[in-house]
Amino acid sequence: MKVIYSNSIDKYFNCNTGVGLGNFDGLHIGHMALINTLIRETQLNGLASVVYNFTKHPENILRKKLITPLLLTEQKKIDLLSEINLDYLYFDEFNENFSRLSPEEFVKQILIDKLHIKLAVVGYDYKFGYHGDGNVEFLKELGKKYGFRVIVISPITCDNEIISSTRIRELVINGDLETAYKLLGRNYSITAEVVSGRRIGNTIGYPTANINPERFLVLPANGVYITKTLLDGKFYNSMTNVGFNPTFEDCKQKNVETHIIDFNQDIYGKKIEVFFLKKIRDERKFESVEQLMQQISKDMCQAKEYLGIGT
Known part of the structure; x- marks a missing residue:
């Protein structure tokens, strides 16, 4: 697996890609289901697999004083993803200017122009673009317009509870590490x-x-x-x-x-x-x-x- 930061993007991605989109904080069971689907589909279709992520959690840039605690450091995320058959982990920089990109500008400027996307794999609740105005339905429309396929991963549950980073944070903060283990998978x-x-x-x-x-x-x-x-x-x-x-x-x-x-x-x-x-x-x-x-x-x-x- 190659780790790429946005300032070195021109050195790579001269091929078509399949991209996993999301925050991926925790790399919990739901995230890994998405990434495993990404890897399988890219292998079947001759694409390079890419997990697209940010060096800083978007909420910690937008909310400033209301910090979202993280489940993973950047290095731990790299270590975990290096254990699977992923081609690229791409870190972009989320800042004020980036946050103002409209959903379509994000797709065109990042996914199309930089990543040469042919496949997007996202969770059912994926949001993107300015104010999170973009959702999975709009991403599908943009996929038809720009020529890439979209796969949406349904909610993954454990004990009838939807697995999410927010829920795992709550469990860790409350000291319930045994239930957190079930949702994280580690x-x-x-x-x-x-x-x-x-x-x-x-x-x-x-x-x-x-x-x-x-x-x-x-x-x-x-x-x-x-x-x-x-x-x-x-x-x-x-x-x-x-x-x-x-x-x-x-x-x-x-x-x-x-x-x-x-x-x-x-x-x-x-x-x-x-x-x-x-x-x-x-x-x-x-x-x-x-x-x-x-x-x-x-x-x-x-x-x-x-x-x-x-x-």
């Missing part, structure tokens, strides 16, 4: 570099790897979670606290602190990916450090039982 994860913290974990016998996720990324609800941590290509059992450490002092910044079980290496400066499996409990303030340590011991027993390791 465990929700956060990747970041291990940074120096206040070393409170060292003083109570549970050293932690502290990470500062990207600003726009969704963070799970405050609490303690059973997790798996990926470091240098290897998975480790772990337990992760998300929150403000109220027993010691209320921090202004939300922290993500992971205790890797039976692990004592120095990993400052390394990147780790923390996969959230299940929430154990909410974060709360304890009356003493001793009470906190007793609770962490109970949390650890629960985590080890869930992970299938000896206590």
Whole structure:
């Protein structure tokens, strides 16, 4: 898979393409159904497969102060899509000028002139162009006018619920990582570099790897979670606290602190990916450090039982 940014577009796309259109935040089960249809149809019709995306979520440009938290970083999106048989991942820059393109201008200037589109694959609720005035019916009309076919993917459901990035964000924010797993098709994860913290974990016998996720990324609800941590290509059992450490002092910044079980290496400066499996409990303030340590011991027993390791 080749990753292309809009400023390098002239170097590529001298061939006809099939294009998957959407925000694709999360790359959940519904998104992957769309992309798999795209890949199958392009292979059958001799086209290059392209997922069209933006470097920044459009809502975060248009709404400015009302930030939409994201389920994926740009790099994680690249990593996930590189695992399938996709030809191109194309990132365009969504800005004020781009947002003013009418639906037909978007199709003509981007899809026709730059991407040489012959096939569009979209979700049932796809909107495009200025103010989202374009919908799937109008896209079909433009397809007839400009000579490309449109495939519309029906809603994908799980437990009678339509899968959407909005719903998954709600689940993660509320700490329901098990239901989020069903809709994503994988465990929700956060990747970041291990940074120096206040070393409170060292003083109570549970050293932690502290990470500062990207600003726009969704963070799970405050609490303690059973997790798996990926470091240098290897998975480790772990337990992760998300929150403000109220027993010691209320921090202004939300922290993500992971205790890797039976692990004592120095990993400052390394990147780790923390996969959230299940929430154990909410974060709360304890009356003493001793009470906190007793609770962490109970949390650890629960985590080890869930992970299938000896206590």
